[in-house]
Amino acid sequence: MSSELIARLVTDLRPVRRLHTTTTRTALWLGTALACAVFGVSLLGVRPDLITQLRHWPFVAEQLCLLAVSVLGAYSAFRLGVPAVGKTRMLKLLPLVACGAWIVSIAARAAPAAAPMLPTVFCWRCGCRMASLALVPALVSLVMLRRTVPLAPRWSGCFSLLAASALGMLATQVLCVRDEPLHVLYFHALPVALMAGLGAWAGNRWSSALTRNFRAYQHEAPTPSAPL
């Protein structure tokens, strides 16, 4: 049976365009995502105190952590879809470490002991802004993932949406004047975490759809050979 399959696969052979390196793909994605973020921010208008905030190291540290989450998330998402190209444990760990650093940078600003645990004002606008700024980068990363192998689809999906939402939130923090730690934790960090969870779910669905197409290919009649 393998010999028949081999004969069929040879008949179906077409030249392919090789996948770019992970670094190139990450750079391409980042360029597109940054362009979308800059466009979105220019439409919505930056916060009036941005220049002042950029002189405060906690604010800068948070933004750098978010950028690291985005870059490492995208890199891991693309890398995990290429067979045998790296230590998968490290690839899964790095974006999570960056997320941890971001949460720590927010929590470090929180007043100790007597601070309330829940925000007093519910603010859904930041999550919506993040989602709208992250939409195109998220779609682009999911389209780019389609050319990779679904070796770890949940992780790839999770990291691709984590990367998009982190960049979206980076842009949102350039718009949003509210920097209180509780606000940032609940209405900035939590939406990013939810998007990452959605990505994990989407990755799983993608893998199931690919498996169905796979099985359909197995039962199709062989395509007639075309001249090379």
Place this chain on the structure above:
Amino acid sequence: MDAGVETLLSELLTRAQAGDRLAYEAFLVQAAELVRVFVRRHARGGESLEDVIQDTLLAIHQYRHTYDPARPARPWILAIAKHRLIDAVRKQRRRSATEVQEEATTAELHARESPAAPCSAGLLAQAWAALSKAQREIIELLKVEGYSVAEIARKTGRSEASVKVTAHRGYKVLRKVLEGAP
């Protein structure tokens, strides 16, 4: 695997990416053997060896564009084989959970299949045409040619569970057409 074979494998796959069919055939034959050895070493017994090898070859075909010629081919092939094997193990576990239920239903259907009211040749032809190609093949081997499930599994390269499920679905289609006729 010695360096010479490793280099050859890499070169064959690189040429296959460019569309060289001879190189691709040679590569797939080598890859199938490599995967066979790997799966025999790591399979836990419930999975069909041939199914995993074929799934791996299909995945290699589908994702051949992800291979980087600057890297060795063997780890790339085995990474795909490992992924397909894990998938097969998970599928086998899901099947084992539903197999008992399927067996009981199939046994019940077998008992109910024995003679009902006679059917016209036209109606039988209609029922037969309603089956999928795979269902027709398996029911013909089971009922007409008298092969056992295990023999059909070996002959068609499917797992025994897959043969049973396909037959069961075929019987359901036949029953629907035959019982639905006026």
